[in-house]
Amino acid sequence: MHWRSLRFLFLGLVAPALASPGPSFENTAIVRTVDLGGSVVHVTTTYAIKATKPGAKVYTIALGLEEKEKTSWLEVKVKGQQEPLELEHYPLDSSRNFHLADVKLPKALALNASLNLVLETLQTHATTPYPKEASQKEDQALKYSTDLFVLSPYHTGVQRTKLKALTPRIISHTTPANVQEFILDAPATKQGATVTYGPYNDIPASTNEKFIKAHQQPITAHYFHEQPVLEIADLKRSAEISHWGNNLNIEDNLVLHNAGPSLKGHFSRLEHQSQAFFKRAAPHALPALTLHLPPGISNTYYYDLVGNVSTSHLRVAPAAPKGQRSNRYSVLELRPRYPILGGWNYSFTLGWDAPLSDSAVYDRKTGRYIVEVPILTPVPGAVVNKAELSIVLPEGATDVEFSPPFPALENRLSTHTTYLDSTGRPKLTFEYENLTVMHAQSIFVSYKVPLAAHLTKPFVVSVAFFSVFVLAIVTRRINLTIHKEKTL
Amino acid sequence: MPTAYPLPKNLSPATVANTASLIRIVALALISGAAIASRLFAVINFESIIHEFDPWFNYRATRVLAAKGFYEFWNWFDPTAWYPLGRVVGGTVYPGLMATSGVIYNLLHAINLPVDIRNICVLLAPGFSALTAWATYMFTKEMKDASAGLLAAAFIGIVPGYISRSVAGSYDNEAIAIFLLMFTFYTWIKALKQGSALFGTIAAVTYFYMVAAWGGYAFITNMIPLHALVLILMGRFSSRLYVAYSSWYAIGTLASMQVPFVGFQPVKTSEHMAALGVFGLLQIVAFAQLVRSHISSQQFQRLLVAGVVSIGVLGALAFVLLTYKGWIAPWTGRFYSLWDTGYAKKYIPIIASVSEHQPTAWPSFFMDLQFLIFLFPAGVILCFRELRDEHLFVIIYAAVASYFAGVMVRLMLTLTPVVCVTSAVALSTLLDTFIDPIEPEITDDAQSESGASTTSSVPGTNGAASTAPTATSAAASKKAKKAAPAASSEPGLKLSDVFASSTVKTSRPRGIYGLDTRVMIVFNTTLVLAFFVSHCTWVTSSAYSSPSVVLASTNPDGSQHIIDDFREAYYWLRQNTPEDAVVMSWWDYGYQIAGMADRPTLVDNNTWNNTHIATVGKAMSSSEEVAYPILRKHDVSYILVIFGGLIGYSGDDINKFLWMVRIAQGVWPDEIQEPNYFTPQGEYKVDDSASPAMKNSLMYKMSYYRFAELFGGNPGQDRVRQQQVPKVGPTLDYLDEAFTSENWIVRIYEVKKEDPLGRDLKSANAFAHGKKRKRSKPAPRRRAIV
Secondary structure: OHHHHHHHHHHHHHHHHHHOOOOOEEEEEEEEEEEOOOOEEEEEEEEEEEEOOOOEEEEEEEEEHHHHHHEEEEEEEEOOOOOEOOEEEOOOOOOOOEEEEEEEEEEEEOOOOEEEEEEEEEEEOOEEEOOOEEOOOOOOEEEEEEEOOOOOOOOEEEEEEEEEOOOOOEEEEOOOOOOHHHOOOOOEEEEOOEEEEEEEEEEOOOOOHHHHHHHOOEEEEEEEOOOOOEEEEEEEEEEEEEOOOOEEEEEEEEEEEEOOOEEOOOOOHHHHHHHHHOOOOOOOOEOOEEEEEOOOOEEEEEEEOOEEOOOEEEEOOOOOOOOOOOOOOEEEEEOOOOOEOOOOEEEEEEEEEEEHHHOEEEEOOOOEEEEEEEOOOOOOOEEEEEEEEEEEOOOOOEEEEEEOOOOOOEEEEEEEOOOOOOOOEEEEEEEEEEEOHHHOOEEEEEEEOOHHHHHHHHHHHHHHHHHHHHHHHHHHHOOOOOOOOOOO | OOEOOOOOOOOOHHHHHHHHHHHHHHHHHHHHHHHHHHOOHHHHHOOOOOOOOHHHHHHHHHHHHHHHOHHHHHOOEEOOOOOOOOEEHHHHOOOHHHHHHHHHHHHHHHOOOOOOHHHHHHHHHHHHHHHHHHHHHHHHHHHOOHHHHHHHHHHHHHOHHHHOOOOOOOOOOHHHHHHHHHHHHHHHHHHHHHOOHHHHHHHHHHHHHHHHHOOOHHHHHHHHHHHHHHHHHOOOOOHHHHHHHHHHHHHHHHHHOOOOOOOOHHHHEHHHHHHHHHHHHHHHHHHHHHHHOOOOHHHHHHHHHHHHHHHHHHHHHHHHHHHHHOOOEOOOHHHHHHHOOOHHHHHOHHHHOOHHHOOOOHHHHHHHHOOHHHHHHHHHHHHHHHOOHHHHHHHHHHHHHHHHHHHOHHHHHHHHHHHHHHHHHHHHHHHHHHHOOEOOOOOOHHHHHHHHHHHHHOOHHHHHHHHOOOHHHHHOOHHHHHHHHHHHOOOOOOHHHHHHHOOOOOOOOOOOOOOHHHHHHHHHHHHHHHHHHHHHHHHHHHHOOOOOOOEEEEOOOOOEEEEOHHHHHHHHHHHHOOOOOEEEOOHHHHHHHHHHHOOOEOOOOOOOOHHHHHHHHHHHHOOHHHHHHHHHHOOEEEEEEEOOOOOOOOOOHHHHHHHHHHHHHHHOOOOOOHHHHOOOOOOOOOOOOOOHHHHHOHHHHHHHOOOHHHHOOOOOEEOOOOEEOOOOOOOOOOEEEEEEOOOOOEEEEEEOOOOOOOOOHHHHHHHHOOOOOOOOOOOOOOOOOO
């Protein structure tokens, strides 16, 4: 992993110098759409770019510093295409108010050629409940703040920002001041569930202190949100691979937290039951979760620190035929022991066994096993604050290699000893922060297991049993009596 | 020799012995399997969970032991129990159970089997029940033979009387104690039979283990001396007895004093004095034997009389003096309650309030032991036939345990093993008699007449019944009637022995003729045993396998519906309250709160401090204004009550409420009076006609707070007490409802902090609800707590 960050560092030092001789692009239009949500906010920014110099191949995008901190996932694509473009971040510089990243365009643009780029980001912990407390009968309102202008090192023809809520119930939004020089009519309009800022015309290159000081300002939307704001404070997933059992066991330990407005007063069961009866459940209470687990799983278990939780339903989808990917999921309706109201926590363990053949292949040429391990099972609308994934490989696995879809904060290799082990199994551990549904990708691990290692386990067990029998045989034949006993 | 059915010929004795040995091993293995399997109903029907109340403490303690090691556990001071007093756990528990699980846990982990400590705790009792079956087998083998032993093992393996305390999840001291009891008795018998100091020492070591594991060790402490005393009084003193008893007592007592909870009790309390006395007596008797072998008998007579009289007088005086001086503690209340069943109710309501301390109802004898209870007397009678030393032991054990089982439901457990042993002896004697293929030879010539007459007058069972009807047969059922006399008609001797040794010993050969009688008896016995098995299975699955933490009901479609309110509420406490929030509840739930919610409690099931419990009782049974200072002084943040009125869960706090009142009354007779909680007609009511004291009590208010509103204007029905609750429910000024579980079984209230403006909480609440304060009678200002 180190070489990659080194390269970042290197490019970070060199790239600004390369980009300096005048802008090679201009933005004809920038449209930013913010899907206001709970703990995850989805921001899509479309850049319509035009090359002002021939052969321009690297486009630079900019994010506000605060925005950069909130952003947990970021991807740039050419509009209409699936493949994400390669992205190189500049080193973080806290003295500046923005963060830059270079996008490598698929091919160099000719002069005046245009291209639409789509930047998708997921922001976590970007909303705050306001008011901070809500009683059981009250609604849940959230506040979201962002910067008015999308920063760009290039000149922008027209720029819009749309804040979209799920319902038309937007309580208030900021009306920006000091933007007369860019606008023709109202600086912000609200229509239904959407608040539109702009269009703002003719914005100069904005990645400089002068512009930011003069025009950049926070805008805030205050809106009702009808789903609970969920956070997974801690997720510990352990995946255990067993070739003998043809089994991939996945066990998640989750600490669920309702990050919505905390409950004012106390929980009244009477209130809760009558709300459920009249089908007007409190928007910040979470009665149940629906999770999508892999197909073909078995032995699913759901328990917490005090034992099994019997209030869940599972519909298992059949496993996909060999060599194919199934797009069906086993659906788990999971009900916590109690409804999770604002500010409440609930921790639980969820695990299942999946056939290893669904996610592992053996490469005869190299003699390696390749196993796909999903990093997380997404909980709808929730952000995972901290995650730790550990992959326990079979005993005796050697030459362990892995390829992660995105870099982990930290990863390490240790030894894990469990049932019937003699030397222990290699265990890979990855640590992450602020994972979202977009991070629900897989790590591919490949390793070799020599035949001798496969046979160690049965051998050790048979030796253990054999020695017990031998011991028994020997003790039966030892006579320790001093006197000859009378025959009984 | 005529046989009733053909026997295989040309079998070498070695083959027979080996086959028998193999069958014994296989049978024991199967019995162990059955014993374990029948205890798993709870795990299969529910889950691998710790049951009831006390096991939750044991489980919690075991987790401390497993996580922090033995020394930490030994010195464990638990500040969260009995808040604010705390509890020295290491010195107030019998650590045997936790140590056992800890050892198993560490052992398994050492060989890379990382079994969860909870599963070890859950499965400990079934595991040890298999060992109990083995110990009972060994014990009964000493009484009669291996076949009786196998029967006894099978009985104890599945008898409900023992299963009731050893199902999977019932992680209590009894789980290992019954094994230790039987094993100690077995080694004691073995030591006595052989005069072996080795077996005496093993008995002492297992006795030590027993002392470390269960308070009921006092039963052994008194049974063995009693046996020894009876042997001496019957003139059966021998050096074997001397060796066995001395080695057991000396080592066992010293070892037992190593358990901190026991400490110096073996030399200081009355319960242990019998063992010491018999030890002393044995020394004297042994010395007397020695003297007698050296001097003439006349001198010895005089010496004996003088010696016995003076030593007896001196010993009694010393005992009285020591008790009087307080060096020996007098009998405890629990001890008295064993002799007078009304004693506890009068003087120690806290003991009487426990259901398992009630006298046994007679149906539970049948429920727990089924046909064994009928065979039991027959087996005891059979013990009299031979009356070896070990038979005396069983007879004494049977008598003592029968009495105790009648006094306390819980002590049924100590009766069960001896019932199994004696029943096995009886049944095996019966089967020996009737399966034995050898028929009595019809003697020719002179004896032909008498032989013929015997034949005619003894047609099978009827003849057997007519030979020796005993007193027991009158009491026993029809089936047992057949069993007992038939068994007793053969004086503990095997027919084969009789006929093998001498063809005609008596003038009338006795025995069973023909195959029909044999088949009939064996078939009947098999039937009885089959019924026994099905009875045990039924009782176990329906009565003894409920974890009581989780309740089961049935959906309309017949599927099982789990009512999980307790864990719901406990888990809510655990996840959503500050870690140091003190939870007050009635003592029954103390261990569960500590175990599942992991929060400090005021009182728990270790009922060592009556005053503290009475304080909780007082808070629960007095009005809000009176209770509030008590709550605040004890830092109570949450109060938890159990309320079954909505779904009809009868074990709730309103039904236990009178015990709270009684216990509080015991300490504050001026403030709490039981009659105030009844209607003038003397009824216990919760409806409109409930007494004012009842309606104002904290318990009543917390149970029924907003309950009537649930019925939306219709009269609310309390389904436990079958009464209509008042339409206008109680209001709370000093408490807030914090959580109520799905079926309203557990209700948790938060105690409000003092009003920031210094007002009385009642008037503050009235102000908040916009009520006008009455000018005429200003609300009293509550004084600040110092």
